[in-house]
Amino acid sequence: MGISVDTxxxxxxxxxxxxxxxxxxxxEGILSGRFHVGEKLPSSRKLAAHLGVxxxxxxxxxxxLLANDYLTARGRSGYYVSENAPVPPKYTPVRRSxxxxxxxxxxxxxxxxxxxLTKPQDWRDxxxxxxxxxxxxTLFDHANWRLCAVRALGHxxxxxxxxxxxxxxxxxxxxxxxxxxxxxxxxxxxxxxxLITLGAQNALWLTSRILLGHGRKAAIEDPSYYALHELxxxxxxxxxxxxxxxxxxxxxxxxxxxxxxxxTPSHQCPTTATMPVARRHDLLERARALDAMxxxxxYEFEMAFLGAPSPALKSLDRDGRVxxxxxxSKSLFPGLRLGYMVGSExxxxxxxxxxxxxxxxxxGHIQRTAAYFLSLGHYDAQIRRMSKALLQRRQTMEEAIExxxxxxxxxxxxxxxxxxxxxxxxxxTAELARQxxxxxxxxxxxxxxxxxxxxxxxxxxxGYSSISSDRIPDGIxxxxxxxxxx
Amino acid sequence: MGISVDTxxxxxxxxxxxxxxxxxxxxEGILSGRFHVGEKLPSSRKLAAHLGVxxxxxxxxxxxLLANDYLTARGRSGYYVSENAPVPPKYTPVRRSxxxxxxxxxxxxxxxxxxxLTKPQDWRDxxxxxxxxxxxxTLFDHANWRLCAVRALGHxxxxxxxxxxxxxxxxxxxxxxxxxxxxxxxxxxxxxxxLITLGAQNALWLTSRILLGHGRKAAIEDPSYYALHELxxxxxxxxxxxxxxxxxxxxxxxxxxxxxxxxTPSHQCPTTATMPVARRHDLLERARALDAMxxxxxYEFEMAFLGAPSPALKSLDRDGRVxxxxxxSKSLFPGLRLGYMVGSExxxxxxxxxxxxxxxxxxGHIQRTAAYFLSLGHYDAQIRRMSKALLQRRQTMEEAIExxxxxxxxxxxxxxxxxxxxxxxxxxTAELARQxxxxxxxxxxxxxxxxxxxxxxxxxxxGYSSISSDRIPDGIxxxxxxxxxx
Numbered sequence: 005m006g007i008s009v010d011t012x013x014x015x016x017x018x019x020x021x022x023x024x025x026x027x028x029x030x031x032e033g034i035l036s037g038r039f040h041v042g043e044k045l046p047s048s049r050k051l052a053a054h055l056g057v058x059x060x061x062x063x064x065x066x067x068x069l070l071a072n073d074y075l076t077a078r079g080r081s082g083y084y085v086s087e088n089a090p091v092p093p094k095y096t097p098v099r100r101s102x103x104x105x106x107x108x109x110x111x112x113x114x115x116x117x118x119x120x121l122t123k124p125q126d127w128r129d130x131x132x133x134x135x136x137x138x139x140x141x142t143l144f145d146h147a148n149w150r151l152c153a154v155r156a157l158g159h160x161x162x163x164x165x166x167x168x169x170x171x172x173x174x175x176x177x178x179x180x181x182x183x184x185x186x187x188x189x190x191x192x193x194x195x196x197x198x199l200i201t202l203g204a205q206n207a208l209w210l211t212s213r214i215l216l217g218h219g220r221k222a223a224i225e226d227p228s229y230y231a232l233h234e235l236x237x238x239x240x241x242x243x244x245x246x247x248x249x250x251x252x253x254x255x256x257x258x259x260x261x262x263x264x265x266x267x268t269p270s271h272q273c274p275t276t277a278t279m280p281v282a283r284r285h286d287l288l289e290r291a292r293a294l295d296a297m298x299x300x301x302x303y304e305f306e307m308a309f310l311g312a313p314s315p316a317l318k319s320l321d322r323d324g325r326v327x328x329x330x331x332x333s334k335s336l337f338p339g340l341r342l343g344y345m346v347g348s349e350x351x352x353x354x355x356x357x358x359x360x361x362x363x364x365x366x367x368g369h370i371q372r373t374a375a376y377f378l379s380l381g382h383y384d385a386q387i388r389r390m391s392k393a394l395l396q397r398r399q400t401m402e403e404a405i406e407x408x409x410x411x412x413x414x415x416x417x418x419x420x421x422x423x424x425x426x427x428x429x430x431x432x433t434a435e436l437a438r439q440x441x442x443x444x445x446x447x448x449x450x451x452x453x454x455x456x457x458x459x460x461x462x463x464x465x466x467g468y469s470s471i472s473s474d475r476i477p478d479g480i481x482x483x484x485x486x487x488x489x490x
Numbered sequence: 491m492g493i494s495v496d497t498x499x500x501x502x503x504x505x506x507x508x509x510x511x512x513x514x515x516x517x518e519g520i521l522s523g524r525f526h527v528g529e530k531l532p533s534s535r536k537l538a539a540h541l542g543v544x545x546x547x548x549x550x551x552x553x554x555l556l557a558n559d560y561l562t563a564r565g566r567s568g569y570y571v572s573e574n575a576p577v578p579p580k581y582t583p584v585r586r587s588x589x590x591x592x593x594x595x596x597x598x599x600x601x602x603x604x605x606x607l608t609k610p611q612d613w614r615d616x617x618x619x620x621x622x623x624x625x626x627x628t629l630f631d632h633a634n635w636r637l638c639a640v641r642a643l644g645h646x647x648x649x650x651x652x653x654x655x656x657x658x659x660x661x662x663x664x665x666x667x668x669x670x671x672x673x674x675x676x677x678x679x680x681x682x683x684x685l686i687t688l689g690a691q692n693a694l695w696l697t698s699r700i701l702l703g704h705g706r707k708a709a710i711e712d713p714s715y716y717a718l719h720e721l722x723x724x725x726x727x728x729x730x731x732x733x734x735x736x737x738x739x740x741x742x743x744x745x746x747x748x749x750x751x752x753x754t755p756s757h758q759c760p761t762t763a764t765m766p767v768a769r770r771h772d773l774l775e776r777a778r779a780l781d782a783m784x785x786x787x788x789y790e791f792e793m794a795f796l797g798a799p800s801p802a803l804k805s806l807d808r809d810g811r812v813x814x815x816x817x818x819s820k821s822l823f824p825g826l827r828l829g830y831m832v833g834s835e836x837x838x839x840x841x842x843x844x845x846x847x848x849x850x851x852x853x854g855h856i857q858r859t860a861a862y863f864l865s866l867g868h869y870d871a872q873i874r875r876m877s878k879a880l881l882q883r884r885q886t887m888e889e890a891i892e893x894x895x896x897x898x899x900x901x902x903x904x905x906x907x908x909x910x911x912x913x914x915x916x917x918x919t920a921e922l923a924r925q926x927x928x929x930x931x932x933x934x935x936x937x938x939x940x941x942x943x944x945x946x947x948x949x950x951x952x953g954y955s956s957i958s959s960d961r962i963p964d965g966i967x968x969x970x971x972x973x974x975x976x
Contacts, residue, residue, distance in 0.1 A: 019647065027867070032865065150643045154639075202849035205847075205850055214599065324590070363687075367826060379514050380517060381521065
């Protein structure tokens with residue numbers, strides 16, 4: 005019996021080459037039990053005509069399936085589903101009728117009720133996406149990333165990528181970070197003092213689980229990275245939010261019984277304030293007096309196109325009191341999920357053990373790909389390309405904001421990729437964002453960054469890492485109009 | 491001033507092409523500040539002669555660095571370090587003198603003092619590696635994995651791979667698991683009931699954090715997966731270990747106040763026992779009576795070369811009481827770190843929120859690569875290839891074990907990749923393993939799998955997923971000799 009040519013169709017949104025799509029639909033037909041052993045496939049000529057593709061494309065797909073033993077060839081008579089093809093599922097899945105579990109009782113704790121800022125999944129369809137922290141495909145060196153990934157998949161690297169290293173990191177990546185990345189932040193660290201994490205979020209979580217817990221006290225900046233609130237809430241520690249000023253976190257405000265201080269000295273999130281060196285020394289002094297630990301989130305230091313960034317707070321740390329968190333999410337792309345943390349060996353040992361418990365180690369292949377991308381110099385070339393584009397966008401932002409009389413509440417002095425904005429007091433920027441959305445403008449309301457119950461609702465953030473320069477003036481004009489109309 | 495050709499050398503263990511190695515050493519020289527702006531590079535002829543490579547190789551490396559603006563060319567006079575080259579670190583790192591932090595006080599809890607089975611990093615150098623759960627490079631379809639990875643890095647997929655999906659999974663991978671993988675285990679699940687995890691370890695950890703905690707009680711199998719003990723110890727729950735018999739976990743033994751039952755019904759770890767269907771119904775009945783949850787670790791079900799595996803316990807679950815954990819670590823490779831869990835929507839919602847808190851989501855690229863590898867049929871082809879090899883090894887194992895009179899304590903009835911062995915009572919297999927190591931034989935001592943304080947010390951596990959058939963008889967002979975001599 006032959007399989008009818010009519011059961012084949014190319015999906016309008018099909019991905020990959022035509023050959024791969026054809027191969028995939030046949031494999032799926034066999035795996036789902038729709039095609040049976042011994043059934044004859046349509047001739048390559050027929051299928052090609054039906055799908056409107058070239059005959060060679062179909063023949064190549066068949067040949068591939070032949071090599072995998074999904075199909076067999078019988079002389080000139082054509083291709084058949086092989087006897088050795090995978091057997092389709094034997095058990096007919098039955099839908100569970102009614103679930104009886106009492107989830108209120110079963111769940112020891114809930115994690116899903118946090119207050120998080122959600123990004124629209126379709127932000128690329130916005131004409132004016134002032135979104136923060138997303139990759140700009142026009143700036144990313146896709147070709148070289150791909151080459152590095154292929155190199156990391158080579159036979160030489162295969163063992164190191166596929167093996168189960170339990171709790172080890174890629175030595176190439178760790179070495180590059182130690183020798184080239186950290187010295188730029190004034191930090192000297194041995195490999196035992198470095199841990200690769202699944203992004204900065206993962207690093208921050210590890211610190212919360214190791215240093216905090218019931219009965220401990222954390223101090224955070226207000227406003228601050230919204231995911232940090234949620235993360236600390238789940239740590240069972242008490243949390244105090246300290247209002248930042250134009251120089252970032254004020255050390256004097258830190259309560260006496262604080263155990264851990266979370267701070268973003270280079271580039272306060274989200275106000276972009278940079279902490280002056282004198283205050284950094286005060287902060288370290290205050291932490292020493294309290295015997296408190298400091299977690300430094302040094303995000304986005306690479307985007308310094310207006311001036312050299314200050315060295316990291318960690319570079320001034322003589323006590324081993326600062327845990328430094330870095331990330332490749334902004335400079336490469338967030339979907340990569342790669343970051344790192346630097347701290348005393350005693351701390352990194354615990355972080356490594358906890359990481360091992362939670363997921364063992366970040367996947368080997370992405371570590372090695374990043375190591376190649378960094379060590380071949382592509383990373384630095386890319387940072388310079390991004391910085392150049394961001395500098396131009398920043399200038400356009402400044403001009404347009406000036407022209408339309410919008411109020412800047414914070415702008416990074418050395419660069420960055422966002423500006424912190426203040427609308428008039430009566431404006432609720434969550435409502436403003438909804439209004440602007442209809443015109444294809446995406447802005448980020450500021451309220452989720454604040455911990456204060458009486459939090460201000462008139463701040464907003466404008467990212468410029470994903471909007472092209474020529475769209476900026478028109479986008480800012482629309483924001484100004486919408487604020488006027490509020 | 492010219493850079494001396496003598497500062498260049500190819501590392502004996504250098505990886506990648508010669509061109510890439512040359513490019514890398516120059517980029518590193520610039521990034522580390524050893525080479526300065528305006529310095530002249532050696533001529534391609536000179537450097538090629540010095541390194542013993544072809545001149546075109548050096549020229550290609552220089553051209554690449556030219557494109558990245560690390561070098562500039564000045565007519566016929568040669569290549570120079572570009573003015574636009576990345577600036578080397580400005581701050582001289584200073585080593586911290588003495589650390590003053592009191593880590594006993596600073597650490598809210600310790601994770602590094604667990605009792606874990608460590609695998610030798612150099613196991614590939616063993617002549618007789620009876621190691622468990624490591625990839626066999628001769629069986630893995632490296633070429634197609636690489637093609638899928640390259641496809642997943644294509645421009646079409648770039649956005650989906652690089653973006654920050656916060657807590658979403660790759661829809662292609664989830665769909666394949668729902669439509670093709672789970673039906674083979676008798677399980678019907680909607681995408682909302684599936685979560686991609688960083689391996690099975692990560693899935694088990696998520697269950698422990700959501701379902702357990704202070705005041706809750708877990709029941710586990712004894713012996714069981716050693717990392718599970720550690721994971722539950724860190725959950726603050728009380729843990730009862732129940733001795734398994736030839737049919738796996740005995741439901742009657744589960745204490746009355748149990749909240750969560752961890753079990754491996756398809757293939758008990760490490761004894762390889764398969765739980766009969768009647769006992770599975772008893773287990774579900776017992777869990778219902780206790781209103782307890784069950785976590786089913788369905789590892790290695792793919793390696794069924796001796797007979798069809800039983801459907802998963804989850805397939806019999808009508809209450810929504812079973813949380814199913816699957817993994818690609820054994821069938822693809824552990825360094826991939828990909829697994830999944832299936833449960834009621836109420837549970838998966840919490841698991842997703844917790845995962846988001848801890849690391850957001852598994853890296854997009856590895857999810858998409860796996861989705862292609864699966865949907866193009868390579869995965870099933872690979873399983874069949876592995877099963878064929880494992881069947882042959884298993885037969886060789888059985889023959890050699892029979893010939894040398896070793897005692898099998900458990901062998902998977904449908905296949906698997908290991909056998910659970912018992913040495914005479916007086917033999918400590920940890921000591922036996924040390925003895926055998928000197929002869930290039932790696933075996934896994936059984937004690938770490940037991941929770942019992944009076945745990946037996948005479949069991950051991952023999953994996954056959956990484957040892958070739960022709961080495962097996964000799965390896966088994968050496969084990970028999972060593973046991974004789976004990």
